[in-house]
Amino acid sequence: MNDTGELAPASDTTSVRRQRTDIRTRDLINQAVASVPTLGLQRAAEFLATMNVPAEVAVRVLVYPNRRRAN
Template sequence: MADPAYQRQDLRQRDIVNHAISVQESSNTMAAIEYLKSRDIPPDVIARVLLEPQRRRGALPH
């Protein structure tokens, strides 16, 4: 389990990022990037979650 201090605290952003990961898996990375950009997710977060999956934060329950 991820360190609680490192887990995402913004539940809205969590849901957006989780949806983008689903978009990436079912469609493609560019579609996921455009989705995240349209939701004002910071570029560093976009790069981390889509291009470096090993660096994703632990999932929080819905």
């Protein structure tokens, strides 16, 4: 699927990102990322773990910020 919800051509499937559907997780991620400069990476990671954000998502957004999705 592409950002408009339509199926993407088979050749484009590796570069297409799905549209975000989990608004709660998005908001938690935004809070954690915003807190990194003041609280640190460890505390942000602990917050996401406490809020049941999947570990692979937390690592991706905290350690590799260039891999974050646009809102």
